[in-house]
Amino acid sequence: MTMESVKLTESLIKIIAETGAGDTKPAFAMAKQGLLDYLGAAWKGKAQPETDRLLRYVSGSGQALLLGSKQGASAELSALYNGYVGHYLDYDDVNQTVRGHPSTVLYPALLAVVSLRPVTGRRFLAAYVIGAEVMARLAQAMGKQHYRKGFHNTATLGVLASAMAAGYLLQLDTGRLLNAMGIAAAQVSGIRLNFGTECKPLQAGFAAQKGVQAALLAEAGMAAGHTVLDGSQGILALYGEGVREDTREILLGKWGRSWELCSRGLWFKLYPFCSGAGHIADSARQLYQTGNFLPEEIQKVALVFPPGGDAALIHRQPVTGEEGRFSAEYVAAIGLNGLAYTLENFSPKPVSAQLRQFLERVERQYDTTVIPSEAAIPPGRFALVRLYLKDGRILEHRTDIPKGSPGNPLTAEERFQKLLDCCPKGIAPQLANAVETLKSDTDLSSLIKILKTDE
Numbered sequence: 001m002t003m004e005s006v007k008l009t010e011s012l013i014k015i016i017a018e019t020g021a022g023d024t025k026p027a028f029a030m031a032k033q034g035l036l037d038y039l040g041a042a043w044k045g046k047a048q049p050e051t052d053r054l055l056r057y058v059s060g061s062g063q064a065l066l067l068g069s070k071q072g073a074s075a076e077l078s079a080l081y082n083g084y085v086g087h088y089l090d091y092d093d094v095n096q097t098v099r100g101h102p103s104t105v106l107y108p109a110l111l112a113v114v115s116l117r118p119v120t121g122r123r124f125l126a127a128y129v130i131g132a133e134v135m136a137r138l139a140q141a142m143g144k145q146h147y148r149k150g151f152h153n154t155a156t157l158g159v160l161a162s163a164m165a166a167g168y169l170l171q172l173d174t175g176r177l178l179n180a181m182g183i184a185a186a187q188v189s190g191i192r193l194n195f196g197t198e199c200k201p202l203q204a205g206f207a208a209q210k211g212v213q214a215a216l217l218a219e220a221g222m223a224a225g226h227t228v229l230d231g232s233q234g235i236l237a238l239y240g241e242g243v244r245e246d247t248r249e250i251l252l253g254k255w256g257r258s259w260e261l262c263s264r265g266l267w268f269k270l271y272p273f274c275s276g277a278g279h280i281a282d283s284a285r286q287l288y289q290t291g292n293f294l295p296e297e298i299q300k301v302a303l304v305f306p307p308g309g310d311a312a313l314i315h316r317q318p319v320t321g322e323e324g325r326f327s328a329e330y331v332a333a334i335g336l337n338g339l340a341y342t343l344e345n346f347s348p349k350p351v352s353a354q355l356r357q358f359l360e361r362v363e364r365q366y367d368t369t370v371i372p373s374e375a376a377i378p379p380g381r382f383a384l385v386r387l388y389l390k391d392g393r394i395l396e397h398r399t400d401i402p403k404g405s406p407g408n409p410l411t412a413e414e415r416f417q418k419l420l421d422c423c424p425k426g427i428a429p430q431l432a433n434a435v436e437t438l439k440s441d442t443d444l445s446s447l448i449k450i451l452k453t454d455e
Helices: 008-017 021-046 050-057 075-087 105-115 121-142 153-169 175-184 199-219 235-239 248-253 275-290 327-337 353-359 412-422 429-436 445-451
Strands: 298-305 362-365 384-389 393-400
Touching: 008 121, 008 153, 008 175, 008 248, 021 050, 021 075, 021 105, 021 121, 021 235, 050 075, 075 105, 075 199, 105 121, 105 153, 105 199, 105 235, 121 153, 121 235, 121 248, 153 175, 153 199, 175 199, 248 298, 275 327, 275 384, 275 393, 298 327, 327 353, 327 362, 327 384, 412 429, 429 445
Parallel strands: 298 362
Antiparallel strands: 298 384, 384 393
């Protein structure tokens, strides 16, 4: 039997199971950066009073970690809560291939397991690397139509990726990993319609929860279909563009020789809103700082994208700052009025009368004639903010590579400052030290102890 004749699902599972933890070591540095960024975003999310509702729902049913709490939960509910708070503010990292947020799904699933069972640092980081790899390759195999149809990649692809990450962490054999993939495929869900509501981060939590559940059920012997990626009834066909001529190469090619975390890396955010608005934010801030105008002198604002470049930004006239996280118009209005991109301006509170009036002057446009930079992140993307002033001047600024993206990354100092800003006093240095000194042959007990700090 040749490799080409083996079903896609079986081939992918086999290559995952046969990957040694040491093979993933080149991506450990980025995995650690992702862990610290996730923990900072999650701690800041946990500090928001609205998240207490879910904490009350999940706590008291087990010993698995609930971030920043001495209470515990079952492994599944631990993953749900920690995924939810990690994504609550949309402050967590992004991967451009996934077109979503890997760490807030994968790390909650893995921490749920390691808070109950001893696992080496090497296995823990390797499981994350493999989960991120699976998530990115599935995104490519699914095709662009998956997101365009309205699916939320973080949630849909995250279920499958977190099941594989948790299954690898548990060292499931090939048969059980196949079952875990089948069980996870039965739970693929999540829609972009929920962007700008509390259900958006809840969908990330669901993905982590279902991934853990799939892995644990498979470990217990639950069986499922072994061909869920294949054919006309597989998830690639049902949710995406089907199995194409290049699908096998996308899923299996160069496995272990070019890890996603090494080639494209992670996008670490400076601001608590959708990365799809990052281009707009950078341009708006630059115009405000250098344009020599007052906000009331602006007659009209044009936000120019390539077709589809604003798909994640579903709110054009947001009612709350929470909806504003997914509004190009709102992000532009904040920057052009000289306001700060702070949590307060992206809270569930109503949008101010001043900004509501400004939003009436902002419109979106699409331009197929603009040639994006070869280095654009994501590829083929740009955003241009063009101001039409009452005195006849036209000012514009275009961004192809936003701050924080892999092509324009945060410095180590900026990443640590973000951690300091997100965590209670004294916690950030402890976390940074625990993650930096995480060694291959040690467990994560010291890190878990810090994460249970109730502040």
